[in-house]
Amino acid sequence: MKLRSHLFSHALVTVLPLLAFSGVMIVSVFFDHLNAVKAGLVDTARAISMAVDRRLMASIETLSALGSPDLLDTGEPQKLRAHAEQALAANETWSTVAVLDPSGTALLELAKPSAPPAGPGDGDETVRESLASRAPAVSGLVGEGTRSTVYVVVPVLREGRARYVLRAGIEPAAVAGLLLSGGLPADQSAVLVDRKKAIVAGSVNGERFLGKPATPELARRSDAAAGGSFTDVSLDGVPVHAGFHRSRVSGWTVATSTPMALVNGPLWRRLGLLLIVGAVFIGLGMAGAWWFERRLRAPIVALSERGRRTGAGWPGPIAAVLLDRRGRVIVAIDRTRRPPASRAGAGLAAGGGRAGRSAGAVPRDAREHR
Numbered sequence: 001m002k003l004r005s006h007l008f009s010h011a012l013v014t015v016l017p018l019l020a021f022s023g024v025m026i027v028s029v030f031f032d033h034l035n036a037v038k039a040g041l042v043d044t045a046r047a048i049s050m051a052v053d054r055r056l057m058a059s060i061e062t063l064s065a066l067g068s069p070d071l072l073d074t075g076e077p078q079k080l081r082a083h084a085e086q087a088l089a090a091n092e093t094w095s096t097v098a099v100l101d102p103s104g105t106a107l108l109e110l111a112k113p114s115a116p117p118a119g120p121g122d123g124d125e126t127v128r129e130s131l132a133s134r135a136p137a138v139s140g141l142v143g144e145g146t147r148s149t150v151y152v153v154v155p156v157l158r159e160g161r162a163r164y165v166l167r168a169g170i171e172p173a174a175v176a177g178l179l180l181s182g183g184l185p186a187d188q189s190a191v192l193v194d195r196k197k198a199i200v201a202g203s204v205n206g207e208r209f210l211g212k213p214a215t216p217e218l219a220r221r222s223d224a225a226a227g228g229s230f231t232d233v234s235l236d237g238v239p240v241h242a243g244f245h246r247s248r249v250s251g252w253t254v255a256t257s258t259p260m261a262l263v264n265g266p267l268w269r270r271l272g273l274l275l276i277v278g279a280v281f282i283g284l285g286m287a288g289a290w291w292f293e294r295r296l297r298a299p300i301v302a303l304s305e306r307g308r309r310t311g312a313g314w315p316g317p318i319a320a321v322l323l324d325r326r327g328r329v330i331v332a333i334d335r336t337r338r339p340p341a342s343r344a345g346a347g348l349a350a351g352g353g354r355a356g357r358s359a360g361a362v363p364r365d366a367r368e369h370r
Helices: 003-066 077-090 124-133 172-181 216-224 260-311 341-350 352-359 364-369
Strands: 094-100 106-111 150-158 161-170 189-193 199-202 227-233 239-246 253-259 318-323 329-334
Touching (some): 003 094, 003 150, 003 172, 003 189, 077 094, 077 106, 161 172, 172 189, 216 239, 239 260
Antiparallel strands (some): 094 106, 189 199, 227 239
16 A cells, blocks of 8 residues: 555544444434424324313303203303303303204303304204203314304203203414413414314414324324324425424314424535535644655655665665765665675674675675775
């Protein structure tokens, strides 16, 4: 191997392991950060889901209070109406409240001025579900566009049989407020999906995606588990890291997400910086190896050239040449001439000059130089 190649190899062997170690550490730290981000997304989704559940449970408790025998069984509709109006005014998220019989016929129905008009049969499916289970039920998104409503239904049981059904309507805009009130960070967005995987509310562009299906990945993940994290592409077409939590009360799913660019960007910037620094260090190592090789090669080449010029024209191979400071030949030993052992020994004993003459012939010009 040439000296230059050898020095270049040493430079690479020194720098590349450091670069590889730095890259591994950067990637390791990034994945730790990514896992923390995903865990934070799941925690945020769980917190928002619990806030939604508390609001739904509050609605269920308020409806259950309206179903007390003191209000429904006394035969005083004005008293029932007064309490229903108070409950409707006190609940900011409610848009309607109704008292139904088991057949679904409305005995009392109140609505706020801003409430969307109810369509025929709206909420009937949830009423039937509540009567069948004899337990409170929460509907998915009912209606389309501005008529969209979510219903909370509570059956009123007397002696084990459903005698009345109480129903409250909640507008999606009020539910969207719950998403923002759950402490959602500025770089994250949240979406609420019902049991049929339709979007009930969203913290960003909620009205635009209202009632539209959730992404297939979110639908699949929320069916398979009650919570977790995954990567997805949002309805806006933005790659995101997402976390979700499914409620046990309503069956709704809250999903929070943050753009991949915000999370992955620091990794690529650090790796790019590492490549630049590595290229600079490799360049410096190569330049140093080239400079050092030039410093070593120059005297070696000069010495080799002097030896070549000195040995030119010499009769036979030269075994050794001794030069003075100016490069002139002092002693030259010829391999082809071997003195007797006794004379060689005597020459060695006699001193440096005689050893040179007994070891081999010295040319005239060499003796003249001496």
